[in-house]
Amino acid sequence: MSTCAPSGPAGAGDVLDVLGVGFGPSNLGLAIALAEHNDAAGAGGRRLSARFLERQPRFGWHRGMLIDDATMRISYLKDLVTLRNPTSPFSFLSYLHDRGRLVDFINYGSSMPSRLEFHDYLEWAASSFASQVDYGCEVVAVEPEVGADGTVEVLTVVVRSAAGEVRHRARNVVVATGLTPLLPPRVAAGERIWHSRDLLHRAPAAAGTAPERVAVVGAGQSAAEVADFLHRTFPAAEVCAIFSRYGYSPADDSPFANRIFDPGAVDDFFDATDDAKQRILGYHANTNYSVVDPELITDLYRRHYHERVAGTERLRILNLTRVGDVVETEDRVELALESVVDGSRDVVSVDLVVFATGYRSSDPLRLLPALAGTCRRDPAGRLRIGRDYRVETDPELRAGVYVQGATEHSHGISSTLLSNVAVRAGEIVASIATPAAIATAPVDGNRADLAELRGAR
Numbered sequence: 001m002s003t004c005a006p007s008g009p010a011g012a013g014d015v016l017d018v019l020g021v022g023f024g025p026s027n028l029g030l031a032i033a034l035a036e037h038n039d040a041a042g043a044g045g046r047r048l049s050a051r052f053l054e055r056q057p058r059f060g061w062h063r064g065m066l067i068d069d070a071t072m073r074i075s076y077l078k079d080l081v082t083l084r085n086p087t088s089p090f091s092f093l094s095y096l097h098d099r100g101r102l103v104d105f106i107n108y109g110s111s112m113p114s115r116l117e118f119h120d121y122l123e124w125a126a127s128s129f130a131s132q133v134d135y136g137c138e139v140v141a142v143e144p145e146v147g148a149d150g151t152v153e154v155l156t157v158v159v160r161s162a163a164g165e166v167r168h169r170a171r172n173v174v175v176a177t178g179l180t181p182l183l184p185p186r187v188a189a190g191e192r193i194w195h196s197r198d199l200l201h202r203a204p205a206a207a208g209t210a211p212e213r214v215a216v217v218g219a220g221q222s223a224a225e226v227a228d229f230l231h232r233t234f235p236a237a238e239v240c241a242i243f244s245r246y247g248y249s250p251a252d253d254s255p256f257a258n259r260i261f262d263p264g265a266v267d268d269f270f271d272a273t274d275d276a277k278q279r280i281l282g283y284h285a286n287t288n289y290s291v292v293d294p295e296l297i298t299d300l301y302r303r304h305y306h307e308r309v310a311g312t313e314r315l316r317i318l319n320l321t322r323v324g325d326v327v328e329t330e331d332r333v334e335l336a337l338e339s340v341v342d343g344s345r346d347v348v349s350v351d352l353v354v355f356a357t358g359y360r361s362s363d364p365l366r367l368l369p370a371l372a373g374t375c376r377r378d379p380a381g382r383l384r385i386g387r388d389y390r391v392e393t394d395p396e397l398r399a400g401v402y403v404q405g406a407t408e409h410s411h412g413i414s415s416t417l418l419s420n421v422a423v424r425a426g427e428i429v430a431s432i433a434t435p436a437a438i439a440t441a442p443v444d445g446n447r448a449d450l451a452e453l454r455g456a457r
């Protein structure tokens with residue numbers, strides 16, 4: 001594993017073919033696809049050099065939510081590689097074989113491993129790329145190196161780390177910075193006010209304080225998992241599950257609806273009109289947003305019911321309820337609650353509250369202010385992104401800026417998920433590996449080029 005070290009002023013260092021910002025599953029998938037591309041290229045072919053910058057001190061995939069018995073919401077076959085290259089040595093099956101658990105996993109009888117096991121798989125795959133990743137490095141900006149003729153062939157990536165400012169130079173930058181946690185307006189995280197992403201980082205300290213009443217706000221998968229976790233972890237505490245819906249709703253993972261995550265669905269979505277895109281997202285929001293695994297719903301309901309029978313109700317469901325002001329005092333949090341039904345108000349005092357209120361994709365433009373005038377936007381101000389995930393830019397910007405994750409508006413609902421990581425990584429490598437095709441493409445013509453690239457592979 002490498003760490004950041006000041007590399008002197010940009011201009012001095014080597015120019016990489018690919019610089020990945022963030023090293024979560026998306027750019028890990030890209031690292032594998034690049035390695036496989038280089039292997040296939042052999043000694044004579046065009047090999048691509050790459051480096052990845054990750055702000056965490058080591059590889060980690062949503063560590064704060066690695067609840068012991070939480071399971072993946074996706075088949076193990078949608079790992080980092082299988083849909084692109086079923087013979088890859090980086091498949092989940094190869095990992096199981098390496099760990100000596102292949103037969104045991106078959107007997108386990110489910111295609112959905114636990115999140116802990118999938119995390120171990122991701123870490124196992126990431127360990128092969130340790131020499132290509134600088135951990136503890138936060139990218140703060142991507143800047144153009146403007147040539148004498150006004151064109152930009154190279155980008156400088158500026159990094160903040162414990163070692164100071166570091167600059168890297170690259171012909172292509174792939175931004176895959178994941179999700180940013182969302183709290184309701186006017187709510188700030190604090191000692192007793194957490195976002196669900198920090199659950200496991202904060203809960204051990206709270207366990208020693210024997211909380212009497214805790215709350216979780218939200219009705220999605222994370223909210224239900226947090227309610228379940230708090231209920232098990234604090235056996236003397238009342239757990240208030242607060243949400244404005246009537247009840248937890250099941251995630252639709254039935255086979256026809258699940259096709260929305262297929263690689264081919266990206267083509268359909270990309271080619272659709274803006275109006276059709278909105279409708280598709282609306283029709284199938286319940287495959288991913290504000291929905292819960294049906295087994296977990298049943299489990300929570302049974303627990304709630306049995307407690308009522310026994311007269312020991314600890315899991316309290318405050319449905320049709322909105323949270324207003326949230327005030328943290330020295331040893332409590334006061335939550336102002338409002339009924340969705342009649343607007344009546346109440347205040348509940350808790351030891352701590354967890355907001356499982358979701359995420360939004362981190363905005364790539366945050367890192368690209370110096371390129372903002374060059375990157376094209378749609379009428380809603382969002383980046384225009386080609387089918388090959390390359391940001392559409394003015395022609396002077398010849399260096400490539402690619403985005404993984406923050407493409408739901410252009411590539412559909414699987415953008416922020418794992419389903420398409422393997423195939424997308426291959427598409428990005430194909431685009432980068434054929435610069436002539438990209439450089440000569442009309443700015444709005446990336447869609448057609450990718451089809452050619454696919455044919456050429």
Ligand code: FAD
Pocket residue numbers: 021022023024025026027053054055056060061062065071072073074137138139140176177178179222404405416417418419
């Ligand atoms: P991330 O995993 O978020 O990785 C982005 C990385 O970039 C992070 O490591 C971050 O530290 C780093 N980074 C950010 N900014 C910078 C910067 N400026 N400089 C350097 N590094 C930076 N999806 C599924 O399909 N199935 C599931 O079962 C599933 N379970 C989930 C469970 C939870 C609790 C959560 C929160 C999400 C889940 N998801 C799931 C969706 C999730 O988005 C994907 O699993 C996956 O994390 C996407 O990978 P990524 O690499 O794009 O983003």
